[in-house]
Amino acid sequence: MNVQSKPAAEPAIPFDHARVDRIMEEHGLDVLVATSKHNVSWLLGGYKFIFFSAMDAIGHSRYLPMVIYEKGRPDRAAYLANKMEGHEQQVKPFWTPNFQAGFWGSVDTAEQAAAYLKSLDLGGARIGIEPSFLPADACKVLEAAIGNKQLADATGALERMRAIKTPQELALLREASERITDSMLATFAGSGEGATKGEIVERLRREETDRGLQFEYCREVMSTDSGGNYHGYIGDLCRMAVLGEPDAELEDLLADILDVQTVAIAQAVAGRLGADVVTAGEEALKAKAHIAPFTDFFAHGMGLISHEAPFLMTNHPVAYEGVDAGRPLEAGMVISVETTMLHPSRGFIKIEDTVAIHEDRAELVGDRGRGWNRGAI
Numbered sequence: 530m531n532v533q534s535k536p537a538a539e540p541a542i543p544f545d546h547a548r549v550d551r552i553m554e555e556h557g558l559d560v561l562v563a564t565s566k567h568n569v570s571w572l573l574g575g576y577k578f579i580f581f582s583a584m585d586a587i588g589h590s591r592y593l594p595m596v597i598y599e600k601g602r603p604d605r606a607a608y609l610a611n612k613m614e615g616h617e618q619q620v621k622p623f624w625t626p627n628f629q630a631g632f633w634g635s636v637d638t639a640e641q642a643a644a645y646l647k648s649l650d651l652g653g654a655r656i657g658i659e660p661s662f663l664p665a666d667a668c669k670v671l672e673a674a675i676g677n678k679q680l681a682d683a684t685g686a687l688e689r690m691r692a693i694k695t696p697q698e699l700a701l702l703r704e705a706s707e708r709i710t711d712s713m714l715a716t717f718a719g720s721g722e723g724a725t726k727g728e729i730v731e732r733l734r735r736e737e738t739d740r741g742l743q744f745e746y747c748r749e750v751m752s753t754d755s756g757g758n759y760h761g762y763i764g765d766l767c768r769m770a771v772l773g774e775p776d777a778e779l780e781d782l783l784a785d786i787l788d789v790q791t792v793a794i795a796q797a798v799a800g801r802l803g804a805d806v807v808t809a810g811e812e813a814l815k816a817k818a819h820i821a822p823f824t825d826f827f828a829h830g831m832g833l834i835s836h837e838a839p840f841l842m843t844n845h846p847v848a849y850e851g852v853d854a855g856r857p858l859e860a861g862m863v864i865s866v867e868t869t870m871l872h873p874s875r876g877f878i879k880i881e882d883t884v885a886i887h888e889d890r891a892e893l894v895g896d897r898g899r900g901w902n903r904g905a906i
Contacts, residue, residue: 543574590634657683
């Protein structure tokens with residue numbers, strides 16, 4: 530085996546490995562082979578290799594980092610990395626006791642993964658992979674070496690692992706939301722009559738970048754729905770602005786949306802069912818018959834990616850099942866709650882909030898600018 534080992538020492542594991550082991554047991558998995566950027570990053574404590582931050586493609590193949598974790602045996606965990614990541618190991622060593630940085634593509638990484646898995650002598654162990662993030666050529670290598678019957682889909686297990694955020698993760702999500710809010714408010718204040726959509730989006734991109742965020746997207750103008758990435762964690766909010774002063778109807782319409790948000794968010798407390806948040810929001814919206822026909826309520830989990838556990842609604846709008854609707858919310862989960870109005874004469878009005886779940890309360894992060902913000906005149 531050509532896998533380098535660090536000197537014997539207590540590994541600084543960046544996640545609750547007892548909880549990870551328990552989830553693996555519940556899903557019938559003995560080993561994880563993580564290949565998605567977000568799960569590799571989570572298992573490595575937030576690490577991302579900057580060289581491939583924008584694109585995975587290189588030569589005829591692609592960057593394919595792999596973290597291998599055996600249930601109950603963190604001492605046998607391995608990180609298989611690109612050749613250039615040897616420098617990363619020298620500067621800030623990875624926690625995995627086994628590390629190999631000698632690969633340039635998907636096939637050579639998979640060949641090393643297969644060899645390492647065989648060296649563990651696991652017999653008929655169930656090996657969890659990420660089918661949506663494992664290229665066909667790499668998957669064929671693993672199937673040929675290990676056998677298709679031993680490979681299982683670990684997507685659900687990994688989603689469960691990431692669902693409960695640590696205090697450090699919550700701090701990053703909080704910071705992402707605050708910086709996005711600051712960026713939106715600065716963009717509103719600096720965008721006046723005559724500004725084009727492209728100019729406003731570019732201004733928001735600069736505002737977010739200047740605040741240390743990785744700009745993700747901006748969907749609407751003067752209804753700014755934007756996500757920013759801070760150390761891998763996404764803040765996802767929507768705020769409104771108007772040139773001049775909002776009239777009474779605009780004030781009332783936004784107040785209606787905020788009413789729906791408030792009712793739904795009040796249910797986002799540990800122990801309440803995920804469905805309680807959805808039902809409260811939908812019932813509050815239904816009671817407002819003057820806006821319900823053209824207004825939509827939606828809630829979803831978030832963290833390293835914009836739709837992750839808890840999954841609260843089915844195919845609304847993203848294609849997945851709301852498998853967590855009937856499960857209690859847990860402290861450390863983070864959800865997005867959003868109410869969107871497509872008014873027939875006043876246009877698009879929306880508020881989206883990021884909410885952290887606690888034992889005794891729901892915490893709105895980035896809880897500013899939720900009324901009508903004023904654009905530059």
